[in-house]
Amino acid sequence: MADEEVPDFEVPVGMFEDLEDVKAQLAALSAQVEALTEGADTDLGEASTGEEPEAGEDSAEEDEWQYPPFILLLDSPLYDDELRALIEWVEGVLVPGYLAEPSSDARWCHLWWEHPPAVARLHALWLAWQELTDPAACGYTGPSVWHRDHLDPCLRELRGSSGPFAGCTKGEHQIDHRLPGAVPSAWRQGDS
Known part of the structure; x- marks a missing residue:
């Protein structure tokens, strides 16, 4: 057997590089699986350093919103700031780009911000527009x-005959037609 000849195969150099890439990816995945199974709180793709963050490092991040807040859960002045930004987007992007002349089949109220x-x-x-128009986030x-x-679903609901603008016509604005009586809010603490 010692005299057996080893076949002469030509292996492309690129194959060795590919194998090294696969080995590196496998090592990274193994480290991630190990970190996750140990209950470590590390992000995917981030190597564990073994160091615990100091108490003050995360507290500032926890105090801030992780995700954009739902506007109806905000109190003033945060609500007012968010509404101002929303008005800019609706009046600057949505109205000129997507809303044709209102009609009985497609209602719109020029005082839409008075309809919760x-x-x-x-x-x-x-919020969806902000996320889905960023190619880096969603392609x-x-x-x-x-x-x-x-x-499309939002405009169908808003502009439909039973939507929030049902009582508004081209020359008339009504908000009382859809408001319920005084009911304690489940969304805000302190309402009773």
Whole structure:
């Protein structure tokens, strides 16, 4: 057996590089699995340093919102600031780009911010727009998803005959037609 000849295979150099990449990826995945199974609180793709963060490092991050807040849960002045930004987007992007002349089949109220259900839906639409129009976050299909999954259903609900603008006509604005009586709010603490 010692005299057996080893076949002469030509192995491309690139294959060795590919194998080294696979080994490195496998090592990184193994480290992530080990960290996750040990209950470590590390992000995927981040190597564990073994050091615990100091108490003051995370406290500032915990005090801030991790995700955009739902507008109806905000109190002044945060609500006012968020509403101002929403008004800029609705009046600057949505109205000129997507809303044709209002009609009995497609209602719109020029004082839409006085209709809380409309504010809630438009805010959710705006949050989705912010995420889905960023190619770095969602690729190039994000705008299509936004139109299909967010814009179209939102406009159907807002502009429909039973939507928040049902009592508003081209020359008349009504908000009392949809407001319920005084009911304690489950969303805000302190309401009774």
